[in-house]
Amino acid sequence: MADDTKSALDAVDAGPVPSEPTDGATAAPTTGDPSRHPSVAALIERFGDAVQGHRLNAGDQWVVWIDPSRSLEIVSWLKEDPDHAYDMMSDVTAVDYGGGRPVEVVYQMFSTKHKRALRIRCRLPLDALEIDSVCGLWQAANWLEREVYDLFGVTFRGHPDLRRILMPDDYQEGHPLRKDFPLRGRFSRAEQTRQALNQNVEHYYLAEDLERGGTPQEAAEATVGSLRAGKRKDGER
Amino acid sequence: MGHRTVDLAVGRNPEMGLDGLPARSPIAPFDIPEPELETEHMLINIGPQHPATHGVLRLVCELDGETVIKVVPHIGYLHSSFEKLGEYRTWNQIVTLTDRMDYLAPLIYNCAYAMSVEKLMGIEVTERCKVVRVICMELDRIFGHLLWLGTTAIDVGAFTPFLYAFQERERIYQLHESLTGARITTSATRIGGMMADLPEGWVDELRDFLRTFPKTLDEIHRLLTGNQIHIGRTQGIGAISGEDAVNYGFTGPNLRASGVDYDVRKDRPYYDYETYDFEVPIGIHGDCYDRYLCRMEEMTQSVRLLHQAIDRLPGGPINVDDPNISLPSKTDAMSDMESMIHHFKLITEGIPAPEGDCYLAVEGSKGELGMYVVAEEGGTKPVRWRIRPPSFVNLSVIAKLAEGHLVSDLIMINASLDIVLGEIDR
Numbered sequence: 001m002a003d004d005t006k007s008a009l010d011a012v013d014a015g016p017v018p019s020e021p022t023d024g025a026t027a028a029p030t031t032g033d034p035s036r037h038p039s040v041a042a043l044i045e046r047f048g049d050a051v052q053g054h055r056l057n058a059g060d061q062w063v064v065w066i067d068p069s070r071s072l073e074i075v076s077w078l079k080e081d082p083d084h085a086y087d088m089m090s091d092v093t094a095v096d097y098g099g100g101r102p103v104e105v106v107y108q109m110f111s112t113k114h115k116r117a118l119r120i121r122c123r124l125p126l127d128a129l130e131i132d133s134v135c136g137l138w139q140a141a142n143w144l145e146r147e148v149y150d151l152f153g154v155t156f157r158g159h160p161d162l163r164r165i166l167m168p169d170d171y172q173e174g175h176p177l178r179k180d181f182p183l184r185g186r187f188s189r190a191e192q193t194r195q196a197l198n199q200n201v202e203h204y205y206l207a208e209d210l211e212r213g214g215t216p217q218e219a220a221e222a223t224v225g226s227l228r229a230g231k232r233k234d235g236e237r
Numbered sequence: 238m239g240h241r242t243v244d245l246a247v248g249r250n251p252e253m254g255l256d257g258l259p260a261r262s263p264i265a266p267f268d269i270p271e272p273e274l275e276t277e278h279m280l281i282n283i284g285p286q287h288p289a290t291h292g293v294l295r296l297v298c299e300l301d302g303e304t305v306i307k308v309v310p311h312i313g314y315l316h317s318s319f320e321k322l323g324e325y326r327t328w329n330q331i332v333t334l335t336d337r338m339d340y341l342a343p344l345i346y347n348c349a350y351a352m353s354v355e356k357l358m359g360i361e362v363t364e365r366c367k368v369v370r371v372i373c374m375e376l377d378r379i380f381g382h383l384l385w386l387g388t389t390a391i392d393v394g395a396f397t398p399f400l401y402a403f404q405e406r407e408r409i410y411q412l413h414e415s416l417t418g419a420r421i422t423t424s425a426t427r428i429g430g431m432m433a434d435l436p437e438g439w440v441d442e443l444r445d446f447l448r449t450f451p452k453t454l455d456e457i458h459r460l461l462t463g464n465q466i467h468i469g470r471t472q473g474i475g476a477i478s479g480e481d482a483v484n485y486g487f488t489g490p491n492l493r494a495s496g497v498d499y500d501v502r503k504d505r506p507y508y509d510y511e512t513y514d515f516e517v518p519i520g521i522h523g524d525c526y527d528r529y530l531c532r533m534e535e536m537t538q539s540v541r542l543l544h545q546a547i548d549r550l551p552g553g554p555i556n557v558d559d560p561n562i563s564l565p566s567k568t569d570a571m572s573d574m575e576s577m578i579h580h581f582k583l584i585t586e587g588i589p590a591p592e593g594d595c596y597l598a599v600e601g602s603k604g605e606l607g608m609y610v611v612a613e614e615g616g617t618k619p620v621r622w623r624i625r626p627p628s629f630v631n632l633s634v635i636a637k638l639a640e641g642h643l644v645s646d647l648i649m650i651n652a653s654l655d656i657v658l659g660e661i662d663r
Contacts, residue, residue: 058595140486143633
């Protein structure tokens with residue numbers, strides 16, 4: 001039991017462990033006739049090699065795999081070009097297949113002008129979980145990308161406010177939706193309790209907050225005072 | 238597509254004029270110039286335990302006097318990682334997780350999940366099942382909007398509509414209960430069909446509800462739509478343009494209130510919605526009042542849809558006739574060897590899926606509800622199950638909407654977005 005706790009803690013210290021990359025990662029499939037979806041055909045024609053694959057899923061849903069290093073260029077073209085005009089970013093999410101396979105970031109796009117949907121996927125190897133943020137193009141991506149960052153550990157370059165969103169800000173155990181994250185968390189229940197009890201209260205409150213009494217007015221003034229003095233890093237606490 | 242704008246001026250106060258301009262505020266603005274006072278910004282915290290946040294939502298606001306300068310929402314208090322839990326469950330076991338997210342309109346979630354998995358597997362459900370699911374979804378659209386109506390009215394100080402709305406909700410609860418055995422956690426769908434067929438007399442109960450519900454809705458209209466206090470609190474508050482609304486990811490009534498004609502039922506139809514005769518209300522100003530009107534009209538349209546669905550409800554089986562998908566009847570499973578084997582395989586292993594992924598969007602009561610499932614070849618559990626939560630994306634806009642308004646307006650804006658924290662935090 002003690003060994004279990006130790007190994008779990010070590011895993012946290014080391015951060016998300018990239019499993020060994022699979023030898024010769026499987027290429028994205030190229031099935032289906034791309035001329036049936038105008039955007040897929042146009043993407044292949046315009047971006048060539050940056051389009052790694054395409055596939056027709058579930059009857060009528062087109063998926064296109066693109067090169068993550070050129071993702072921003074490609075999706076902004078999809079948004080701006082009047083023939084495609086994907087003005088609605090329905091969803092940004094990620095898929096971890098486990099076993100060292102790359103994490104895939106998935107964009108669900110919809111064009112309210114042409115009433116067409118398209119799914120874009122980007123394969124990110126586990127040792128380079130980084131992709132450009134599309135927040136500047138679609139404000140809707142703001143929280144969605146924060147969620148992917150929180151639950152998968154994918155960093156979005158150029159995101160204005162990349163913080164954890166669903167898990168606590170000081171969550172230590174990693175990124176829950178990754179396959180190497182156990183269902184019950186990395187820490188045993190006993191360890192979680194121990195950590196909670198040993199938490200440094202002064203991380204949240206200044207010593208003077210804890211000693212403070214008096215009227216609410218005095219308390220509020222003191223809070224503003226300490227904010228001014230720059231004693232707190234995070235003004236919201 | 239055609240023109241399908243519903244006249245939103247119905248029931249408006251004649252003093253307002255129909256030119257689309259917001260009515261005069263009932264309280265005349267003061268002419269006294271404000272004295273130049275040096276004030277400092279104040280941080281206040283609303284929630285997570287506060288009735289006006291409609292759940293465990295925490296809003297940290299920076300105020301200049303009473304004017305909101307900045308809002309920072311904090312969410313995650315209800316996080317239970319349903320998506321992770323789903324990866325450890327077979328396709329049918331996940332159904333129970335879905336209704337715990339949007340507990341205000343659970344049947345829509347049940348149906349959306351089953352639809353996405355069926356689409357991934359290429360299962361075509363029976364005609365009867367389609368119509369029953371349309372009934373379920375439209376009934377729960379009313380169910381969800383009624384809760385929004387009652388609680389939002391309370392936020393602006395109107396208590397009576399809350400009682401009217403909850404009285405009607407109670408009747409839908411009873412319909413839920415006789416259909417599924419549960420009032421909130423319905424878990425009504427299964428892959429390839431429903432948990433059970435409609436019970437005897439259920440359609441008559443529903444007809445009874447549809448007969449009297451529009452009268453209640455009219456009464457609520459009379460209480461709120463022309464009410465000067467309600468108008469003063471909602472018109473011109475939290476307005477957003479159609480272009481911004483699309484860019485910020487608004488969907489559902491919130492988006493349509495801004496004048497954007499996007500409804501999943503019309504634009505990406507499923508379950509033969511294109512053959513039903515109904516209209517989609519479109520607003521003009523994108524403010525709280527137009528969101529209110531859009532939802533009120535949607536309830537009326539849902540009643541129309543329900544009438545049509547009941548009328549066309551076909552007979553026949555409700556589950557697909559495939560022993561690898563639907564459970565055999567209990568009698569068969571206990572008496573017939575083959576059925577017993579199918580039963581055993583379905584319970585212990587589940588339904589194998591083909592490799593691929595599927596994103597299926599339905600028009601939920603809050604907006605576009607997307608279910609994204611990813612499977613590996615022969616997988617009886619999803620590799621990834623993702624919910625595109627409409628209120629999550631809608632809530633992210635609150636910082637933009639509330640900027641420059643008063644704190645009391647922030648409460649109204651938050652209410653008008655129609656959020657449910659169970660779905661935001663998942």
